[in-house]
Structures are given as C-alpha cells and as structure tokens.
Amino acid sequence: MMNLKFDQNGLIPVIAQDYRTGEVRMFAWANEEAVKKTLETGYAHYYSRSRGSIWKKGETSGELQRVVEVRVDCDEDALIYMVYQEKDVACHTGERNCFFRDIWGEKANKVLPFEVLQRLQDVIKSRIEEKKEGSYTYSLFLQGEDRVLQKFGEEAVESLIALKNGDPESIKAELSDMLYHMLLALTIRGVDISQVLEELCSRFK
Amino acid sequence: MMNLKFDQNGLIPVIAQDYRTGEVRMFAWANEEAVKKTLETGYAHYYSRSRGSIWKKGETSGELQRVVEVRVDCDEDALIYMVYQEKDVACHTGERNCFFRDIWGEKANKVLPFEVLQRLQDVIKSRIEEKKEGSYTYSLFLQGEDRVLQKFGEEAVESLIALKNGDPESIKAELSDMLYHMLLALTIRGVDISQVLEELCSRFK
Incomplete structure (x- = not known):
C-alpha cells in the first residue's frame, strides 16, 4: 500500500462513505494496523482513541462495513473507506449515519439529490415487506405487475410530453x-437501482 | 450553533461533500472562527495547520464552496460542509476532488453509483458545448430535439418490455x-438532473 502520513499519535482520519447512497456513514480514525486489517479482511477496522485499541466496526452489533475500495487524499493524510453498510445502520445511536443533526442541533432529515433514488427504493421495499396499509406503493403493488408497468409507461409518456412542452x-x-x-417496477423484479447505476458507471468514459 | 468539541489545538475535522454528486471533495480542519465565518458568509472557511491561519476555500483560485448545510456527527467532533463546488474542481492538483487515488496509489477513476447521473449529465453538457466531433451525444444533439425525444421514448418502451420479460x-x-x-433531453431543456432529484427529495417522507 501507499506510504500514508499518520499523525503524531500514529493515526489517520477515515471517512466511511456508503457505496450505494453516497452518504457519509461515519468519521473515525485508523492506525496502520487497522488499515492493513481492513485490506486483509475486506471489512472496516478503526482505532479507538478512547479505548486505545483496534476495533472491527459491527463486530458486536452486526453493523459490519464491507469495504469496496479505500481512497487516499492528495496529501496522503486522510482516507475514505467506500462501504456497503450492513443492517443499513452505522451510528451507535441507531441512526443510519452519524451526521443526523445540523449545526443548530436540529434533526437533519433532508434527503439529498445524490442519495434519493437509493433511499426511495429502500422505502418502497419496506412498504411492500411491511404490507403497509394506506400506502400508495403497497396498494399499487397489490394491483399486480401489469398495473405497475402500465403506470411506468404512462409516466414515461407524460415525461415525454413535458419535455416536448419545455416547462x-x-x-x-x-x-x-x-x-x-x-x-x-425494479423492486418487483428484484433489481436494485444501484445495479442499474453500476451499469451506467461501467459505460462511463 | 451547537457546542462543538474542538481538539487540543482548537480544531475540528471537516468533510466537504458535494451536494449534487455526493463525492467527498476534500478533507480539512476548522477552528471555531472558521466555522462561524462559514455560517456567516455561506462559503466554506477552514483553518490551515501549516500556515496557522484561517482560509476561505477558493479565495484565489475561484474554486469557492457555497455551503448549503453544515452537519454535525453524534460525538460533536466532526463536521460535514455540504457544498456546491464552483468550477467543479476542489483539489490544488487540479483534480475534481482530493481522493483521486486508491490505497495502492493507482488513479481511482471509477465513477460510483450515487454520482453517476450527475457526472454523466456534466459530460453530456461538455460534449455539446465543445461540439465534440465523433461523439454520439453531440451527433444526436445535432439531429434536433424531436429526434432526442423520440430516442428517449423508444428506450422507455424498451425498458418496459425488459421489465415485463424480467431478465x-x-x-x-x-x-x-x-x-x-x-x-x-433534460440538457436540451436546460434542466439539471439535480433539480429533478430535488423534486423527488421534496416528496420524501
């Protein structure tokens, strides 16, 4: 691996970013051994400054982070672990990521453009799994695949008309x-939006 | 603002994340004054440990970061500045973000699922602006809006058939x-994909 610049305590800051949604799941520290264990095992390891030891994220909670890629910044003194977050929760508070408040201490609920397709499909999946009464998603799902595809087709045609009109x-x-x-429709077919987006990524020049 | 936990040097780590693409543009440090200046001006300010002073990102290069939101982590000892990156470049090397290498020192070129729609539209825009010869995008653009819309419609119908077949x-x-x-089609109409995704975000419950 590259020569990294660890600080006077032998540590380097690590940003754990979700590969599918792009959200920053957490911010933590690693020493050289934690980085090596991450590369060896494919799962995120960090160094706890309070406990003075290496820890494997999710070892007890099951909230493991499978690391797809490790990226290094221009100064070689900060890392990104690009992760699949198991259980879709990363924060010890039970929140999906650690950055759930804004600078005023208010809940930062706003879903952002880069994450919205994945987050929305995750909600769609849960509505169906929970058989959520009163949910538009679940009631449309109950009407069967042809009805869902028909709606997709209708909305595509309406999109076409809107694009033609230009408003x-x-x-x-x-x-x-x-x-x-x-x-x-993708959910009914068991295809994740990240798989479609990966296909687009693979074509990216 | 919240009571933040600054370290023994009076600093807090800051992740600058792009509001549109989700990519981590850079990692840096701030002191309390830099955070306050960021909130007051709406533009990212940091603290340079090497120069021992506050700096406004992009003050000389023009690569300003307009801050949409500041998020705080669960321990109150790390921040995210959610930014619009001016000039689409954040790194002093001229790269679009500072994390352009993987842990082996290789160029980390892979575009990731969460950023691909925005990045692809940015490429489409540049193909058209540059009147790029031999580009599929530019040649289709030259055939006019009806041809572009027709292609969108065709692909929507092909998507429908593929979804029906289920492969x-x-x-x-x-x-x-x-x-x-x-x-x-969006590009021809002057609509950015982030605006469509923001509309989806606004509906998110």
Missing part, C-alpha cells in the same frame, strides 16, 4: 413520477 | 439507455 416545473414533476414508478 | 441484464441495459437519453 421546467412540469418536467421535474413528470420525471419524478416516472422515476418513482421505475423504482417500484 | 435482470436486459433491465439494467435498457434502463441505462433510457436514463442516458433522459439526461440528454
């Missing part, structure tokens, strides 16, 4: 409808 | 085609 507000609204129904 | 490989391929043509 930005209609374009945003109709494409949002189409994307939502696309996610529902 | 995951065809679904991924056809939806990728559709999403690409959707991005081209």
Whole structure:
C-alpha cells in the first residue's frame, strides 16, 4: 500500500462513505494496523482513541462495513473507506449515519439529490415487506405487475410530453413520477437501482 | 450553533461533500472562527495547520464552496460542509476532488453509483458545448430535439418490455439507455438532473 502520513499519535482520519447512497456513514480514525486489517479482511477496522485499541466496526452489533475500495487524499493524510453498510445502520445511536443533526442541533432529515433514488427504493421495499396499509406503493403493488408497468409507461409518456412542452416545473414533476414508478417496477423484479447505476458507471468514459 | 468539541489545538475535522454528486471533495480542519465565518458568509472557511491561519476555500483560485448545510456527527467532533463546488474542481492538483487515488496509489477513476447521473449529465453538457466531433451525444444533439425525444421514448418502451420479460441484464441495459437519453433531453431543456432529484427529495417522507 501507499506510504500514508499518520499523525503524531500514529493515526489517520477515515471517512466511511456508503457505496450505494453516497452518504457519509461515519468519521473515525485508523492506525496502520487497522488499515492493513481492513485490506486483509475486506471489512472496516478503526482505532479507538478512547479505548486505545483496534476495533472491527459491527463486530458486536452486526453493523459490519464491507469495504469496496479505500481512497487516499492528495496529501496522503486522510482516507475514505467506500462501504456497503450492513443492517443499513452505522451510528451507535441507531441512526443510519452519524451526521443526523445540523449545526443548530436540529434533526437533519433532508434527503439529498445524490442519495434519493437509493433511499426511495429502500422505502418502497419496506412498504411492500411491511404490507403497509394506506400506502400508495403497497396498494399499487397489490394491483399486480401489469398495473405497475402500465403506470411506468404512462409516466414515461407524460415525461415525454413535458419535455416536448419545455416547462421546467412540469418536467421535474413528470420525471419524478416516472422515476418513482421505475423504482417500484425494479423492486418487483428484484433489481436494485444501484445495479442499474453500476451499469451506467461501467459505460462511463 | 451547537457546542462543538474542538481538539487540543482548537480544531475540528471537516468533510466537504458535494451536494449534487455526493463525492467527498476534500478533507480539512476548522477552528471555531472558521466555522462561524462559514455560517456567516455561506462559503466554506477552514483553518490551515501549516500556515496557522484561517482560509476561505477558493479565495484565489475561484474554486469557492457555497455551503448549503453544515452537519454535525453524534460525538460533536466532526463536521460535514455540504457544498456546491464552483468550477467543479476542489483539489490544488487540479483534480475534481482530493481522493483521486486508491490505497495502492493507482488513479481511482471509477465513477460510483450515487454520482453517476450527475457526472454523466456534466459530460453530456461538455460534449455539446465543445461540439465534440465523433461523439454520439453531440451527433444526436445535432439531429434536433424531436429526434432526442423520440430516442428517449423508444428506450422507455424498451425498458418496459425488459421489465415485463424480467431478465435482470436486459433491465439494467435498457434502463441505462433510457436514463442516458433522459439526461440528454433534460440538457436540451436546460434542466439539471439535480433539480429533478430535488423534486423527488421534496416528496420524501
């Protein structure tokens, strides 16, 4: 591996970023041994400054982080672990990531553009698994695959008309409808949006 | 603002994350004054440990970071600045972000699922602006809006057929085609994919 610049305590800051959603799951520290264990095992290891020891994330909670890639910054003194987060929870508080508050201490609930397709499909999956009464998603799901595909087709046609007319507000609204129904159709077919996006990534030049 | 835990040097680690793509643009440090200046001005300020002073990102290069939101982690000892990156470049090396190498020192070129739609639309925009010869995007653009919309419609119908048939490989391929043509149609209409995704975010419950 590269020569990393560890600080006077032998540590380097690590950003754990979710490979699918892009959200920063947590921020922690690693020493050289923790980085090596991460590379050897494929699972995120850190160094606890309070306990003075290496820890494997999720060893007791099951909230393991499978590391797809480790990236290094230009100064070689900070890392990103690009992770699949098991159980979809990373914070010891039970929140999905550690950055759940804004600077005013308010809950930072806002879902951001880069994560919204994945997060929305995850909600769609849970509505169906929970058989959520009163949910639009679940009731459309119950009407069967042809009805879901028909809705996707309708919204694609409405998107086309909006794009032809050129009004930005209609374009945003109709494409949002189409994307939502696309996610529902994908869910019925057992395909994750990250798999579609990976296909697009593989074509990226 | 919240009571933050600054370290023994009065500093707190800051992750600058791109609001549109989700990529981590850079990792740096701030003191209390830098955080306050960031909040007051709406532009990212940091503290340089080597120079021993506050700096405004992009003050000389123009690579300013407009801060949409500041998030705080569970331990109150790390921040995220959620930023719009001006000039689309954050690293002093000229790279778009500082994490452009993997742990083996190789160029980390891989575009990741969460960022691919935005990154792809940015490429589409540049192909058109540069009037790139031999580019599929530019040649389709030259054929006019009706042809672009027709292609989007065709790919939507092919997506529908693939979803009906259920083969995951065809679904991924056809939806990728559709999403690409959707991005081209959006570009012609001057709508950014982040605006469509923001519309989806605003509906998120």
